[in-house]
Amino acid sequence: MEEERSESRKQARVAMLELANMISVPMSLNAVIRLNVADAIWQGGSNAPLSASQILTRVLPSGVGDPENLQRILRMLSSHGVFAEHLNGSERTYSLTDVGKTLVTDSEGLSYAPYVLQHHQDALIRAWPLVHEAVLDPSTEPFVKVNGEPAYVYYRKKPEMNGLMQKAMSGVSVPFIKAVLEGYDGFEGVERLVDVGGSGGDCLRMILLKYPNIRQGINFDLPEVVAKAPQIPGVTHVGGDMLESIPGGDAIFMKWVLTTWTDDECKLIMQNCNKALPEGGKLIACEPVLPKETDDSHKTRAILGEDIFVMTMYRTKGKQRTEEEFRQLGLSSGFRNFRAVYIDYFHVLEFRK
Numbered sequence: 001m002e003e004e005r006s007e008s009r010k011q012a013r014v015a016m017l018e019l020a021n022m023i024s025v026p027m028s029l030n031a032v033i034r035l036n037v038a039d040a041i042w043q044g045g046s047n048a049p050l051s052a053s054q055i056l057t058r059v060l061p062s063g064v065g066d067p068e069n070l071q072r073i074l075r076m077l078s079s080h081g082v083f084a085e086h087l088n089g090s091e092r093t094y095s096l097t098d099v100g101k102t103l104v105t106d107s108e109g110l111s112y113a114p115y116v117l118q119h120h121q122d123a124l125i126r127a128w129p130l131v132h133e134a135v136l137d138p139s140t141e142p143f144v145k146v147n148g149e150p151a152y153v154y155y156r157k158k159p160e161m162n163g164l165m166q167k168a169m170s171g172v173s174v175p176f177i178k179a180v181l182e183g184y185d186g187f188e189g190v191e192r193l194v195d196v197g198g199s200g201g202d203c204l205r206m207i208l209l210k211y212p213n214i215r216q217g218i219n220f221d222l223p224e225v226v227a228k229a230p231q232i233p234g235v236t237h238v239g240g241d242m243l244e245s246i247p248g249g250d251a252i253f254m255k256w257v258l259t260t261w262t263d264d265e266c267k268l269i270m271q272n273c274n275k276a277l278p279e280g281g282k283l284i285a286c287e288p289v290l291p292k293e294t295d296d297s298h299k300t301r302a303i304l305g306e307d308i309f310v311m312t313m314y315r316t317k318g319k320q321r322t323e324e325e326f327r328q329l330g331l332s333s334g335f336r337n338f339r340a341v342y343i344d345y346f347h348v349l350e351f352r353k
């Protein structure tokens with residue numbers, strides 16, 4: 001019995017050291033993205049295992065660089081499932097796992113890499129040591145405390161951050177929308193669709209391609225964001241503030257938006273959606289949905305991780321929500337019916353007026 005207790009205490013100490021050193025994981029991910037390691041290994045799909053020196057020869061034109069230090073990074077990320085390590089005698093080579101492949105740039109120039117980089121911008125990194133301040137003083141977001149203004153106001157003034165944000169959103173949204181178009185048919189019969197907080201308009205572009213019944217797409221986002229959005233056939237970009245008013249349509253789409261706002265702000269945004277819809281019209285919101293009970297699955301950890309990100313960067317009271325919390329928000333904003341369709345990280349939440 002005493003032996004068992006001592007063994008579990010040893011494991012607990014090791015587990016705490018693992019948690020304390022977790023910061024090495026995102027920072028090393030950041031490093032392999034900056035060094036373009038995933039594309040170097042992928043090479044059009046060959047994914048042949050390469051040593052750190054071979055990778056360096058591919059990513060650095062001069063071929064200089066420290067292979068030993070790169071190998072340390074690759075090895076650590078292999079223990080987190082990003083790379084597969086192949087040991088041959090004393091030689092180590094690395095290929096990409098399915099997780100690592102999400103960092104490979106696809107034929108449309110997209111991947112999950114900009115999302116990782118966007119999360120590690122200086123302005124965001126500086127806010128992280130102040131997470132405890134969200135507990136002590138929830139009146140001001142840690143991001144605001146260190147940068148002097150809210151994140152979206154800050155991004156607005158930095159074209160490179162706006163650009164990275166748009167690429168980050170596209171990289172994650174495009175594969176998700178492909179899954180939505182396979183698993184959800186709620187766009188049938190819609191003629192005018194508004195995407196609220198639509199960023200560069202990727203979601204609308206894909207929805208319109210599948211549903212020619214949608215004759216008009218309105219991509220609604222902050223003026224600075226739509227000013228940078230590309231021309232998309234059938235899509236009109238409209239700049240504005242969703243907290244004030246939202247352009248009219250017979251359906252409204254919204255993805256990854258409610259999470260960043262407080263309950264009161266969500267209510268205001270959803271009431272603005274309600275006003276912009278005809279009787280029977282629907283709001284189609286895609287958001288992560290928090291399970292009621294906490295578990296240690298990748299999905300729950302990803303959602304809870306983003307919950308702390310939102311609390312630190314956007315709103316101390318912005319948050320991830322359960323299905324029941326979304327249902328209640330809909331009811332209190334004037335929607336009569338609600339249904340949820342599970343897709344992957346995100347669910348489709350359909351609110352009908």
Ligand SMILES: C[S@@+](CC[C@H](N)C(=O)[O-])C[C@H]1O[C@@H](n2cnc3c(N)ncnc32)[C@H](O)[C@@H]1O
Pocket residue numbers: 152169170173196197198199200220221222225240241242243254255256257
């Ligand atoms: C997390 S991003 C989601 C982007 C896109 N829907 C997607 O999933 O790829 C949130 C979007 O809301 C926009 N946004 C933030 N505040 C806004 C406001 N007050 N009015 C309109 N759009 C806003 C941001 O510019 C950003 O494009």
